[in-house]
Amino acid sequence: MHLNFEILKALPKTQCLSPTLNFLVQVHYLGKECLDSALLQVRVMIEPKIKDYSLSELKRIERRFGPPESLNSILWCEKMLLLNRINSIQTVDLPIEIRDDHESAMWYYFSSLEGGEIFLKFFFSGICYLLAEDKITVRSIPWSSECSYLMPYEIWKETLFRYYPDSLWIRLDHSLYERPQDYQLSHRLPSLQTALERLLDKEQTETRRIG
CATH class of the missing domain: 2.60.40 (Immunoglobulin-like)
Structure with a gap:
C-alpha cells in the first residue's frame, strides 16, 4: 500500500x-x-x-x-x-x-x-x-x-x-478521601491541602528521626 x-x-x-x-x-x-x-x-x-x-x-x-x-x-x-x-x-x-x-x-x-x-x-x-x-x-x-x-x-x-494551572487532579477512593478530611476537621485546618502538607511534613520528620 x-x-x-x-x-x-x-x-x-x-x-x-x-x-x-x-x-x-x-x-x-x-x-x-x-x-x-x-x-x-x-x-x-x-x-x-x-x-x-x-x-x-x-x-x-x-x-x-x-x-x-x-x-x-x-x-x-x-x-x-x-x-x-x-x-x-x-x-x-x-x-x-x-x-x-x-x-x-x-x-x-x-x-x-x-x-x-x-x-x-x-x-x-x-x-x-x-x-x-x-x-x-x-x-x-x-x-x-x-x-x-x-x-x-x-x-x-x-x-x-x-x-490545570498550578494544580492537578488526583482520584481517591471515598474512604481514603475521608481520612485527610477528618484530619483537617479535627485539627481545624483551613483546607484539605494544608492537611496533606502537614501529614507529609510529619512523615518526613519521622523518617529523618528514624534514619
Whole structure:
C-alpha cells in the first residue's frame, strides 16, 4: 500500500473537556488508483531510550521504573483516524487526550521530565478503499506503516497547564478521601491541602528521626 505518514507539528487543542494535544498528520498517497477513504488504527509509542536526561530526571525515572537502560517502549494511546478521498497529499488532525491517570507508565514518564524533546513513534494499520472503473477494492494497511516525531516537552506541559494551572487532579477512593478530611476537621485546618502538607511534613520528620 503506497501510503506514507509524517507528523508536521503538535499543538494544544482548545475547547476540549480535558487536556488534548493535536498532532497534524500529513498523509502521502503514491498509488495510481483513487483512494476513496481509509480507516486507520493509530498506535502512539514513547521511546524513552532516545533522549538525554539530566541527573534529576534520571533519579526520578530510576525511582519509578528501575535502571533507565532497562526502560522499554511505553504505550501512550491507540486512536482511530478516518481519511477521506486522497489525490496525493492530505493533512488531518489527530487529537490525543492527556488522561490524568497518575498510575500509568505514560504519566509517570512525562512527570519525571523537566525539558528537552520526547521521541514518539506512530504506527498505522487498517483498511483502505480504492476506486477504479466504478469498482471498489479493499486493501489492508500493515503495522509496518510508521513515522516518528520529536515532541517538545514544553508542548505537553503547556497543554496540561492550560486546563490545570498550578494544580492537578488526583482520584481517591471515598474512604481514603475521608481520612485527610477528618484530619483537617479535627485539627481545624483551613483546607484539605494544608492537611496533606502537614501529614507529609510529619512523615518526613519521622523518617529523618528514624534514619
